[in-house]
Amino acid sequence: MNSTEFVYTTYIKTTPEKVWAAITNPEFSRQYWTSGIGSDWKKGSKWQQVSSGVPPTVMVSGEILESSPPKRLVMTWADPANTSDISEPSRVTFEIETIDDMVRLNVIHGNLKTGSIMAGRISMGWPRVLSSMKSFLETGAALNTWAGVDTCTPVATEPL
C-alpha cells in the first residue's frame, strides 16, 4: 500500500489532564468536534464517533491500541461504510506533552492510503478539530467552523 502520514500540532494553554479529558469525554468532544467520540479508552476496546440523526450513523470507529492517560493514546481509525478502510484501517496517535506553561498536542495520522477519500477528509478535518479544541479549552467556547464543510455537516449530538 502506498501510504501517507500527516502530523498536526497545536499548543494549548491548559493541562495534559484537560486535553486528555477533551479527547476522551464525549460530553466535551461533541462541543468542539462534529460529534462526540466514545469508548472506555482501554487497550483492546472499541471506540466510535456517532452522528446524530435518525438513525444515528457511525462516522468513524476503531480499536484502542495504546492508552496511557494523560500522555498517549493510539487507535485505529476507519469509516465503517468503506470496506477498504475496514480491512486496512489508518492509525491515529495523540501525544500530549507539557512545554513550558503550555501543552503541546501532536496528532499523527498514519497508514493512510495516498489519495484516498479518508486522507482527504482528515486533512480537511484535523486542523479544524485542533483549532476548535484549543479554543474550547482556552476560552470555554468551541469554534463553529463546520458549517458549509462538505465532508462533515454540523450536528447537535447526544453523547454516546
Next chain:
Amino acid sequence: MVIEDDAVFKALADVSRRKLLDHLRRKNGQTLGELCEQHNMSRQAVTKHLALLETANLVVTVWRGREKLHYLNPVPINEIYTRWIGKFEQGRLRALHNLKQALQENVDE
C-alpha cells in the same frame, strides 16, 4: 511558550519558505536531504528556513529511527482563517475559489 501570529506571518512572507511548504503539501514527511534536492539552496539555507517555519509551528518534525521527517502543519493557518472568515462565508468563498481555478485552467489549456 506562545506561538505569536507575527511568527506565522514572518514565516510566510518569504517565497522560499512558501515553496518548502508547497513541497511538504505534495509529499508530507520529508527529510532535510529530500527537501534540499528540490531547492536550489544550500543545506544551511534550507535548515535556516525550516527552523523559522518550525518556530511558527507551520512545520513539525518527527524522528523515525535516525531520520528527522518534516511535516506541514496547517493548524496555525486555520486559526488565521477562522479569525477573519465567518462560518457562513466559507461556502461562498469556496465557490469563488473553485470558479477562479476552473477559469484559470481554461486559460492554461
